[in-house]
Amino acid sequence: MSDPKKEWPLWEVFVRAKNGLSHKHVGSVHAADDRMAIEAARDTYTRRMEGVSLWVVPSAAIVASDPAEAGPLFEPAEDKVYRHPTFYVVPDNVKHI
């Protein structure tokens, strides 16, 4: 591997597939600055008409939850089935819910 200090910073890439949908995380790119990150993201993730809008965010700006805390954070939700809105009928022609 090359010296990590010499690598360009990492950027997380989000693509909006079409208007009305939210941006979704699709992966990451290396780039020297924000403008180049947008260009690299365009070339890497939207070559097959995947999107109409791009966001790039410095990976270093992302605050992640601690895997060691996964128990206290997520397990209490496991037995709370009443939080799922499963008692409604979703009409067939509603696509994005």
Place this chain on the structure above:
Amino acid sequence: MSGDRARIDYALRLGDDALVLGQRLGEWCGHAPMLEVDLGLANIALDLIGQAQHFLAHAGALEGHGRDADKLAFRRDVLDFKNCLLVEQPNGDFAQTIARQALFSTWHELMLQRLQGSSDTAIAAVAQKAVKEVAYHASFAREWVVRLGDGTAESRQRMVDGLDWMWRFVDELFAMDLVDQAMAEAGVGVDKSTLRPEWDHLIDAMLAEATLERPAPRRGVMGGREGRHSEHLGHMLSEMQFLQRAYPDAVW
């Protein structure tokens, strides 16, 4: 010169510029400095080869001898290629490739903007599709010139050397010969000499942002449009045309 021959040559020039530069950029595939750059250069190469296909198919149809785009690309000798000398120059290092791309794509975008109004409807249609692709090529390359020029001492030196290598091939982009004049008068082509001020403005703005000096003026090298090429094109074609020369009409 007959109008028909000039029109065929004009389509060949447009097609060969795109084909030769597309092949050159394809040489980077798998070798670029970063994965992201590898994809970017390959995308540009494929855009250009797509444009070449359309222009060469048009030239073949005008010629009327049954040569399609593939025949013109893979079974034509080096002296019959009509591309400008700039696009056939070797890739060198990444900075040299970027120098070639910035100088060419800036010109190419200005050309295609005008060609959208060509009286030749086939040329106008290709130009309308290609102008958006090439606007991206030009912006990609100029952004890189700025990053390399205003980067480290090494990237700056490489960018200076790359521009220095390519600069002697700039004048040919704007030169008007008999074919160009006939086509400009017929409303098919562009008076390329009128593009120079805008090109100079865009390139000077790029150089200023990159904190680079404009390379010293030098005598322009010409001849590509008439088939007088540098030694580099023959070597490139021997690789590009190998399969169709060794196995004529081979298909997937």
